[in-house]
Amino acid sequence: MKLKRAWKGIAAALGVGMLVSAMGACGAGGGADGSKTTLTFLSWNNEQTMRPYIDQFEQQNPGIKVDFSYSPPTAEYVQTLQTRLVGNQAPDVFVITSENKADLIKNSYVRDLTDEPFMRNISQANKDFVSHQGKVYGMSVSSWASGIVYNKDLLAKVGAKKVPETWDGFLQLCKKLKAAGVTPFLEGIADAPSQIPDAFLGSQLARDKVDVNSLIDRRPQQPGSDQREAVAAWMKLYDQGLSTRDTVGISGDDRKTQFINGQVAMICTGPWDLPSISQSGFKWGMAPMPLMEEGMPNYAQGSPSPAYAIYSHLKGAKLKAARKFLTFMDSRWALQHSADNGDAITVQGFKAKVKPEYEEVYRTSLQTGRYFLVMNFYAKPDVLTTVRQSETQQLVQGSINVDQWAKAIDDKMASVK
Amino acid sequence: MSSSKSSTLTLSQRERRRSVVRSVVVLIIALICAVPLWYILINTFKTIPDMATNPLGLPKQWTLRNYTRAFATVPIVRSLINTLIVTFFGVLFQVLIGALAAYGMILRKSIFTSVIGVILMIAFVIPAQSTLIPLYRMESSVGLVNTLLGLIVMYLGGAVFCYFLIVGYMQSLPFEVIEAARIDGAGPLRIFWSIVLPLIRPILTTVVVFQTMSTWNDFMTANVFISSSNLRTIVLQVYNAVGQFTTDWPSFMTITVLALIPVFIFFIFCQKWIVSGLVAGAVKG
């Protein structure tokens, strides 16, 4: 009897809840006047960044209203998108990237864009980034690559004008700087693994003429063993005492701050840090990544930028609107606006200008497609990222060696199918 | 410590001296502990390079640009109103449901109530992250997702927390008062309103303040359940400054400060109530 009453009570409570919810929905009603198509768009760029595009788009397409939402990258974004997809609240247009592309494609949440007219001028590397079995599922219009940012004044203390082209030369320079009492080079591996092994592995694969897009089909997946050589080379930095092992407790932001304060001669970073470095007030430059060994092709750690995807179940007016939106994001106006924001546009037939310091990296890496990011080319990038980060920290701490590092990663990859 | 010397002082003098020592010691500890809060506040008046070179000191040149930019680019007022709505109704219902339950629990001790007491404890041990998808799907199926009401419903889970704190406090209350009222013929609801609620005011204030704070600050639930930009809460706006590789810390902290000011005012306001609880305790004794 009590139970029955309880259920009645719950039902009543639910009823009241629904009633109020209807009111709430009214209050929340996002101005859905019948004539307009509302396009929901989940981005991981914030509103401040995206608002100009949306305003311009809505102005060009008066029949469409964009309902913008945002979730910060990366973990929160992936979780938000996932929850909305599985909860039947899928956004019409959203961001697809390394961390979620495999799941989105495998569970057919993203529309096949291969034959869409707006994909015609997208460059191959950007297409490959979000492709599966020859079909392209996202539109990515720009890419990034990292390089060595250096403080010209500090380098001048040991008579160096630029960053050496090879890793050995780089280590030599570090030695000289250290002898002169300057902190030569600093990484921040508390929140992300080092960029250098990625560049080394890209270069190594190119030397060995391995098609990087075939890596994902290799069985078993052994990213640990594959990176062994590159990581061993990178670790010379620590083994020779040229960098403090405290980098396991230093974040990317810390590292940048140290550089801006003139406390370190060189850091490895990408275009996102350049605006604040520009404000620092000393002379600086950015050089391409050193070569692992002389004669190897130059590669940068880099990746296509996250791509725009269309929800696979869209139909009719909404689908049309989504297509228009992607077409717009690939239009001259939008590309120019992105370029002005500092993105390196890689769309064919679009002449982009980048920051003068970034120019060399842009030319040697991005325009030639010579950039590599480990997590873009292996299966289960999310597992790989986490295990690689933890194991790399232990490696730098000195509690494991490179072979143990490689084995731990390969074992972990073998344990998830 | 210097007992021989203090023994020559009168009681009130000793008390006064102790009070001064307490002031000095407590305030020094409090101020040292407050350094991180200072860090947040002071950096909102700096530019990015200024913050990088001089994170703890006063700004080389005071700037309000972070604030003007925040107001210009982020719909702060709108977000504050949204947050105010969800926090007010969320906390009101949480505390009400929790207090009712605590009262129901001490009203009658039986096997039935103690079983419920144990069952409710389960709510404390479920990791919230694991129930997010089931909850989202549930709200989605009744159309509550992406509404402020849906968010309020999610926050009602805090009622179990309120219940737990209040029932713990009620156990230290004198039951004679309630018994006397019952003999006088007062109904249970009347006893609740006019006797129990005033008696538990200190804990109610504590619970209200704490729940206000955690509801106001919630990021995880709001981030998943709210998608329209006009429904965003203020904490979601704080994360507008977070990027893929780099975060604009001065704006991040500026919006954090703006988001915290209302909670701060609220707390100062509630301080009086907590203090006045002292009086209630004295009367009761």
Added chain:
Amino acid sequence: MTSQSVAERANAHRRRMVGLRQDLTSFWFLLPILAVFVILFAVPLVQTIIYSVTDFNGYSLNMHYVGWKNYHSVFTDSSTMQGLMFTILYAVAQTVLVTIFAIPLAVTLNRKFWGRNFARSLFFFFSVPSLAIMGMVWKYIFSPMKSGVFNTILGVFGLGPVPWLSNSTLARCCVIFIAVWAQIGWHATLYLAFLQSIPGDLYEQATVDGASSRQQFVHITLPQLIPGIVTSSFLLMSGGLKVYDLPYTMTKGGPGYSTYTVTQSIIQQGIGQSQYGLGSALAVLFTLATALVVFAQMGAASLISRRFQ
């Protein structure tokens, strides 16, 4: 004789009826919270249990029953076990430390002194900003670089830079320290509320009897605070076992796995690595384990409080 037994029976009957009526009133007061519990906790928990025996990936609802496979995998994952170690350490340490420091703090804040309200507000306010931003600020303060705040202060005294966040043991200590810092004020506020329910005449009597303030603390304050200690330590323990934000924003679980937590493992496997079934299995096991610990703690607490009453 018969009339007496009839009266007795009527009496018993009336008592039963009164009992029933009281049951019913207490039930009505409990109804809202039961509704909240069923909808927001019980149903999702059942869902989680269902997911835990499937291959649900978090994306496609087309899932299959896989039996105990996920539960088996939980025990073979070494990072989860390391996470369990730190989680337990964290929960126990914060429970003990916060309790030890919050009670004297509350007692002090309950006395009269100049600037009391300011101090109360300040201590309480440490727990107000979200841990995401506080983690960032503390990361800077505990930076292992020479320029970190603590290292700068140590440098003044000629002490070398301490590798706060880059040494595994120190990193664990730092995370626990911040947890204590953030929660001490709020738990002191909680104790403050409980202190106010202690009748003032107990102290007056004791003062008349010539009890020192330490004796008063041990013989009056502490025993009277036991309901408060039970409440506070329960919250600390259950909250500590479920910790996620703080270690994640401070160290992302590093260096290595030294500050890795079970909840981080649930999130990483369930959402990050799209093995929602596995994440759910871990969540179910963890819920059970936490329940066990917390109920044991409650049992012990009620034994202790009975001894004092």
